[in-house]
Amino acid sequence: MSKGVRTRAAILEEALSLTSTDGLSGLTIGLLAERTGLSKSGLFAHFGSKEQLQVAVLRQAQECFTTHVIRPVLPLPRGLPRLEAFAEGWWAWNQSPPFPGGCPIQAASLELDDRPGPLRDEIAGAQRRLRTFIQQGAAMAVTAGHFRPDLDCTLFAFQMVGIAFAQTMTCRLLGEPEGLDFVRRAWHAQVTDAAAATHNQTGEISHVD
Amino acid sequence: MSKGVRTRAAILEEALSLTSTDGLSGLTIGLLAERTGLSKSGLFAHFGSKEQLQVAVLRQAQECFTTHVIRPVLPLPRGLPRLEAFAEGWWAWNQSPPFPGGCPIQAASLELDDRPGPLRDEIAGAQRRLRTFIQQGAAMAVTAGHFRPDLDCTLFAFQMVGIAFAQTMTCRLLGEPEGLDFVRRAWHAQVTDAAAATHNQTGEISHVD
DNA sequence: TTGACAATAGAACGATCGTTCGTTTATTTT
């Protein structure tokens, strides 16, 4: 591993920390240079522009998420076991990610949702891939018979994303220790609903296995 | 209404627009002065510091939300009718708020969740009040017999907040037109669950009215 | 209409922003 690559990695690690607490707009080249012990220009040369640095940080965050949350659950059996493990891993990630602040991608999702450009594209791509992963996980659970066959897997993913956001708000912004309980109970309710027999529009039971 | 108050109101309106697209950290005194046609120092004098300006913007956003979403549903009958109307109003607010970008408070909730100070306190207060409002609305629905008596109203509010965040991500970041459908279906599922008979831990029906 | 006061403008402050350039120091390859 050559020097340049090593330095770049060190920069990105520090940049990820900084972004997690101060957001993508708080990520500043001067501050980052100071924290890494590099000169502004020396650091700058690694990325060419601030926007490219920001994109690199987002990529790094995704890779970090994949390593910590996605990859560990892939060996698990398809369907509910894998999905449950992923859920626990995701809640743990949101609760205390491997950097001082909250998940940078989640924060950036609301920070940049109205500013078109490469950054928003990167974040949107990340969120789309995550949703697809959840969706496919739910589909496997349907195939495995863990979930009811008429489950809308996209809606399932939508709801799961909602829980994750609500977790961040409750635990991180409001600082309520019981937030994680809400997460687990909301998730349990969602899984229960997905596993239950089909309901009609009035909410009455129309069929039970 | 004196001149100063009028100008201040005009500034805040423009500041709210700017914040909705560029976030609280993108709200800049120079840019705001340019857009309002004032000088930097003239504008500055109205608030005394940037932080006070930001606090004022957050207060303005809350008042705007109250006017557009909360107040209109208060005359409605307690319980499910009021709650449903509030939900529709909130989804509409998230879909197209009265400024060019997304809801500034929602965005700021993830932007500032790791930066203690008056700003975070203001946002946390806003989110706590909103959650309390939802919670009490659900409690009224329980009293009215619309919801099951053992419903956890705090959990209900938690889940509703999650839907709102997922809406913003889906509709605003990803730009998917069917996002609002997901919102309505997720909300319907939640209401159905809250109205349904009690479940035991295994998800089986233990009692039906 | 004048006098008191509020509101706004203008210029300047030091600090920091992202970026460029030429130079110097490390590292790698020959």
Place this chain on the structure above:
DNA sequence: AAAATAAACGAACGATCGTTCTATTGTCAA
């Protein structure tokens, strides 16, 4: 070890940041 290349530095750029002055303009009551 020498030559070639990569990496990092230092200084400076113009722009903008939030903020502080003093001066000027405007508003409103007496």
